Each structure stands twice: as C-alpha cells, then as structure tokens.
Amino acid sequence: MKLHNKELILFDLDGTLIDSVPDLTLAVNEMLSALNRKTFPEDTVRYWVGNGAQMLVKRALLGTRETDEEVDEVLFEKAMALFLDFYAKHLAESTVTYPHVEETLRSLKNNGYRLAVITNKPFAFVGPILKNLGLDDLFELIQGGDSLPQKKPNPAPLLHTCRTLGLSVETSLMVGDSKNDIIAAKAAGMQSIGVTYGYNYGEDIAVHGPNVIVDDFADIIKHLI
Numbered sequence: 001m002k003l004h005n006k007e008l009i010l011f012d013l014d015g016t017l018i019d020s021v022p023d024l025t026l027a028v029n030e031m032l033s034a035l036n037r038k039t040f041p042e043d044t045v046r047y048w049v050g051n052g053a054q055m056l057v058k059r060a061l062l063g064t065r066e067t068d069e070e071v072d073e074v075l076f077e078k079a080m081a082l083f084l085d086f087y088a089k090h091l092a093e094s095t096v097t098y099p100h101v102e103e104t105l106r107s108l109k110n111n112g113y114r115l116a117v118i119t120n121k122p123f124a125f126v127g128p129i130l131k132n133l134g135l136d137d138l139f140e141l142i143q144g145g146d147s148l149p150q151k152k153p154n155p156a157p158l159l160h161t162c163r164t165l166g167l168s169v170e171t172s173l174m175v176g177d178s179k180n181d182i183i184a185a186k187a188a189g190m191q192s193i194g195v196t197y198g199y200n201y202g203e204d205i206a207v208h209g210p211n212v213i214v215d216d217f218a219d220i221i222k223h224l225i
C-alpha cells in the first residue's frame, strides 16, 4: 500500500529508531541497587518502556507493568533522581540504531521529506543520543515526553509538531513501534506505520491497526517513494 502526498514523517525513538533497552536496563538496575532493591533482566525491562521515564521508574519499583498500586512519594522522588542521574551518564553506551535506520532516514531526507522525532523519553536525553549515533542533523524538530503536558498516546505532541512546522495532519505520517504511537496517530487523524521489531509490551502491533506494518525499517521507503 502506498501512502500518498506525505511531506512530514514523525518518528518515535525508543524501539523504532534505536534499541535503548540495554542502557535503560543498566540505569534502572543501578537505581534499584542503590535503593537495595531487586534488579531485573533486560527482557523484563523491555516490557516497561513506552510511557516515559516516570512510568518506567514506577514499574521498576513495583516490579510489574501494572501500576495500579501507589508508590511512596518520597521513595519515588529518590528513585527518579537516581535513575535520571545514572541514565544521563550512560545514555548511549550500548544503544544502537536498528538495521537500515540511518541510510533510510538519509534517503527520505534526500527525497524531500521533512523529519521529526516524537518520543516519550525526556527531551534532555534525545539530542545527546542522536548526536552520539550521528543522526542529529536529520530532524527539524524533536519533542520529548516532557515537552508538553501531554505525551503519546495523547495526540497533542503530533498535532503540535504539524502546527509548528506548518503542515497538515493529512500530509504527515507517524512511524512507531508501540500502541502509544498508533493510538496517538489515530486520535490526531494521521496515518501511521507500525514496526514489528520494537517493544510494544510484547504485544502484536497489528492489533492497533496501523495503516502499514513493516518488519524492517528500510521497507518504509517502499510505501512512500
């Protein structure tokens, strides 16, 4: 299926452009160890990524993805500060781009597409990670999970990006690995591509009905150009 008349592509970051779970796991476990709590393997932490740093820390303290239970506020604040401090020091040690990400982004840009990053990750971390991976010249706009009061799956960051760049929702496209990306795109009235190799809490991205599904980042081009 071809997605016609697109001018702007909004990319999710974690699980779509980069595999950041190894470094996120390291920071989560350093935080838990500092608090004398049980640590978790990467395969567990992977299911906790998707709703931003605060939710990741809350899930790590509760030891589960379900966050119905309350966490002591003082403990949470302490854990949050520890996590942010550790992660800031190990942002891009084991973090890598997924196969074909850089060449596909460059090819899209060379073909006239405008590119943006819309992530739930705190804004301060995004620039340094992209720079470390040599991707920092590609994007016109970056929005973090704390750039606006609302984060994905709320459509606000997507709508804000279109407004800021002066482009319509119809000429924009969201690419992401998680239901948060697809739900946000639908709520914004934007078409979306779901990638199958990311996190999405261990669930099949097809369940959320993106317009197109790709197993390889390079395949995005086939649906556009």
Ligand SMILES: O=C(O)COP(=O)(O)O
Residues within 6 Å of the ligand: 012, 013, 014, 015, 049, 050, 051, 052, 053, 056, 118, 119, 120, 121, 122, 152, 178
């Ligand atoms: O930081 C997260 O929890 C997820 O970030 P993402 O929106 O780039 O997938």
Ligand SMILES: [Mg+2]
Residues within 6 Å of the ligand: 012, 013, 014, 015, 016, 050, 176, 177, 178, 198, 199
């Ligand atoms: Mg993601």
